[in-house]
Amino acid sequence: MKLSTKAEKALQILQDWEGKYNIYNFDKLQTIQGFQKPTVADCCYLMNVKDATKKIINTQFFEIATTGEGGTYALWEYPELEGEPPVVFVGSDGHYAMIAPSMEAFAGLFALNKFLFPEIDNNKTSVWQEWRKWHPDLEELKANYTLNSAEEANDELQKKIDQYKKIFTGSFELKTFEAYMLEMNQHKNFRNWCEYLEANNKETTGEIGGNYYVKPELKTPTNSLIDLSAFIEIIDLSITDAKVITIIEALGITMQANTSDNEYIITEYEDELDLKITFSKDDKGELVFNQIATWKVCKCDYPFKITRQDAYTDVVNKIGKPANYGWKYSKKTRIWRLKNKNNKNYSITIDFKNENLTEIRRFSIKSFDPKNIGVGNFEL
Numbered sequence: 001m002k003l004s005t006k007a008e009k010a011l012q013i014l015q016d017w018e019g020k021y022n023i024y025n026f027d028k029l030q031t032i033q034g035f036q037k038p039t040v041a042d043c044c045y046l047m048n049v050k051d052a053t054k055k056i057i058n059t060q061f062f063e064i065a066t067t068g069e070g071g072t073y074a075l076w077e078y079p080e081l082e083g084e085p086p087v088v089f090v091g092s093d094g095h096y097a098m099i100a101p102s103m104e105a106f107a108g109l110f111a112l113n114k115f116l117f118p119e120i121d122n123n124k125t126s127v128w129q130e131w132r133k134w135h136p137d138l139e140e141l142k143a144n145y146t147l148n149s150a151e152e153a154n155d156e157l158q159k160k161i162d163q164y165k166k167i168f169t170g171s172f173e174l175k176t177f178e179a180y181m182l183e184m185n186q187h188k189n190f191r192n193w194c195e196y197l198e199a200n201n202k203e204t205t206g207e208i209g210g211n212y213y214v215k216p217e218l219k220t221p222t223n224s225l226i227d228l229s230a231f232i233e234i235i236d237l238s239i240t241d242a243k244v245i246t247i248i249e250a251l252g253i254t255m256q257a258n259t260s261d262n263e264y265i266i267t268e269y270e271d272e273l274d275l276k277i278t279f280s281k282d283d284k285g286e287l288v289f290n291q292i293a294t295w296k297v298c299k300c301d302y303p304f305k306i307t308r309q310d311a312y313t314d315v316v317n318k319i320g321k322p323a324n325y326g327w328k329y330s331k332k333t334r335i336w337r338l339k340n341k342n343n344k345n346y347s348i349t350i351d352f353k354n355e356n357l358t359e360i361r362r363f364s365i366k367s368f369d370p371k372n373i374g375v376g377n378f379e380l
Contacts, residue, residue, distance in 0.1 A: 004084060007075075007103035009171055011064075014107045017164050053201050061088075064106070071095075075103065078188050080205060086187045098190040098211040101183035104172055111165040112177050113158075184211035218252030218272060226251065226273065228365060229303040231292045235344040235367045239264065239279050239287040248277070263287075274299045293364035295351075302363060303348075312357035315350065323347075331355045337368070345370060 003011065061074040064087065071091040076098075078085075084102035089095075100106035168174060189210040196204045234244050239255065248255055251273060253266060264287055266277040280290040294300050302308070304318045312334060316322075323337040332355055336348045344367065351362035 003103065006172075007084060010102075010104045010107035013164075013167055013171065014110070017110075017167065050201050053197065053203075057197065057203060064103075073099070073106075076187075076190065078193075078206075080188060086184060086190070086211075088190050096191065096194045098184050098187065101180060101187060105175075105180045105183065108168060108172060108174055109177070109180055111161065111168045111174055113161055114177065181212040182214070185209040187211060215269070216254050218269060225301045226275070226299060227301045228292065228294070228363070229301070231289070231365055232303055232340050232346060233342070234289045235340055235342070235346045235365075236282070236288045236290075239289070244289055251275075289367070291364060291366040293362065293366075295362040300363070302360075303365075306360070306363075308360050310360060312350075312352060315360075319348070332357065332361075337370075 060077050060079070061072075062077065062085075064073040064075060066072050071089060073087060073089055075085040076088045084104070086098050086102060087100040087106040088098050100109060165174065186208070188206045188208055192210065193204065193206045196206065230247050234241070234247060237244050245255070248266075251269075253269065255264075255266070262281050264279040266275070270276060274294050276291075276293045277289075278291040279287040282288050306315055306318055310318075315334075319336060319338070322334045330351065332352045334350055334352070334357070336350075338346055338348065340346060346365060346367050349362075349364045349366065350360055353359040353361045
């Protein structure tokens with residue numbers, strides 16, 4: 001594969017930086033000469049397709065780098081491509097995702113304090129995470145520079161990234177993260193293409209777009225506190241039930257559930273609403289409301305007049321003692337088992353701020369089946 005001048009420059013910048021600082025976890029990063037050779041790396045051996053099909057589609061992939069876990073980063077030169085090929089990831093566990101719209105963007109994203117964590121992608125969660133949260137080499141960096149703390153390692157890493165950013169912007173315009181991600185939707189849908197291959201063992205033209213999930217804006221952003229009591233009353237109700245739809249849409253959320261999935265989790269609005277809402281399939285194969293959890297900054301009215309400032313004793317005075325057990329792995333957690341007006345079982349789990357059980361840190365409401373309580377997870 002002959003790289004474009006832009007792609008060559010981007011690869012060279014990444015190659016020089018990786019070789020000097022060894023910041024990112026590439027097991028093998030190709031050289032420009034490697035791309036100019038006629039040999040093609042086998043980047044699709046992990047796909048669940050027949051060998052004959054692999055021989056055909058393999059010519060579309062040109063390896064950029066590998067991970068220590070056996071995953072491969074590659075340029076995808078699909079037949080309909082116009083312009084620069086996108087960068088894709090194929091994991092050793094059968095996971096795959098498009099991660100950048102071009103080699104230039106791939107190199108540019110590292111200058112935006114991002115770290116690649118492709119295994120977490122579920123088409124709604126970005127494969128690029130803040131390095132302060134996910135970077136695996138901070139401890140190694142700490143040791144190499146004889147630093148005293150993780151925070152010092154973070155500061156040292158920031159210096160390295162600032163140096164890289166200066167190098168990158170000397171040759172390219174650095175775009176925003178969102179701009180880079182949206183450019184991926186100009187390419188053929190990589191996920192759908194992979195799924196079609198595995199299901200049919202043959203090539204397909206596929207559709208353009210859908211490589212980056214763009215969450216719908218909240219229709220009516222909620223400024224007032226959210227009443228969690230309403231969610232108690234919809235425990236185990238279908239995702240299509242009018243009460244469920246009314247409560248979810250009151251938050252400004254438009255549900256886009258795929259009923260073929262075993263779960264539908266609303267996490268896109270954690271920053272705006274501080275909520276995670278989960279629907280799970282019941283015994284009849286129907287998605288039903290299962291759980292709502294809130295943490296960080298409280299934007300909710302808790303049920304039973306519970307407040308965020310309540311200690312464990314305050315909560316007991318309002319709803320009684322918990323179900324004679326706490327979470328086995330945390331001395332800060334207590335669980336109550338209750339029934340709603342429809343006689344549906346649900347639990348309230350509260351994580352307190354400290355082991356003295358003062359002040360609520362996390363609060364969740366979840367349905368449960370008394371027959372399937374995992375006793376092994378609890379202290380009775």
